[in-house]
Structure formats: structure tokens, C-alpha cells
Amino acid sequence: MKITVTIEQATPEFQDRLLALLAEHAADVQVDTTWTKERAERLYTALPTRARRIIKQAANNGGYVSADDLRDDENTSLRGHSAAIKRAIERGAVSGWWPAGLEAVVIPQGPGFGKVLGYQIPDHLVETFKYAANKPSRDW
16 A cells, blocks of 8 residues: 655644654655655755756756856856755755655765866756756746
């Protein structure tokens, strides 16, 4: 048996009681931590323009966008651009838009410290986020 539950604007008391019930049956409960087109679209529309640009350009380019393609000039910093994506994923889980534990959408590529070389979307998420980023009503 598969049961899908969607609860919008749950009161804290209801949420606590439901989570306690689920905890009692944790061995039988599986959380859906898959990025769907609907979840991707909701995330995309919740992002600031600079973060949307990373996802859109990477998705439209087969999953990778170089940092140079995102910079307006060679001295432009990308600091904080991808952090907005991480924060929006966390905020979405707290808001009940999706479960906690969804994987990162973009992964910075580079030597570690200093400027990133680019951003990678995992291969299995490229089409999902390409769909979200290219809906005509959502274009930036």
C-alpha cells in the first residue's frame, strides 16, 4: 500500500502529532526525496535572479555552466550565487513544499578555495530543472 499525504499550512500541534505517529512506524515509512518537475519549478520560482541564471544556463547546457559564462566581466564575483539555492531548498523543507533531505541541485566545481570554475547539475536532474527553468511564464 502506498499513501501520499500533502498538508499545507499545518498547525505546529498537528505537525508534531503527525510526525510522532510517523516516527512510531518509521520502519514502514519511506520519504520521497526525489526532485519532481513540480518541486523543481517551485524551487526555481522561489530563487533570486542570479541563482536562477545558474540553474537555467547549466540545465540548457547539458548540466554544466562555467563561471566565466555567468560573470558580467572577469572581476565579477559569484560569491553567494549558489548559496541562495541551498537556502531555498532548506526553506522549502521547513515550509512543507518538499521533504528534508533532497539532494543539492548545483554543485560548485573548482579547486576548493577561491573562485569556482563552474556549476554542475547532476545528470539525472538536468531534464527536470531544464523543464522548470524554461517554462515561458517563469522566464527571467
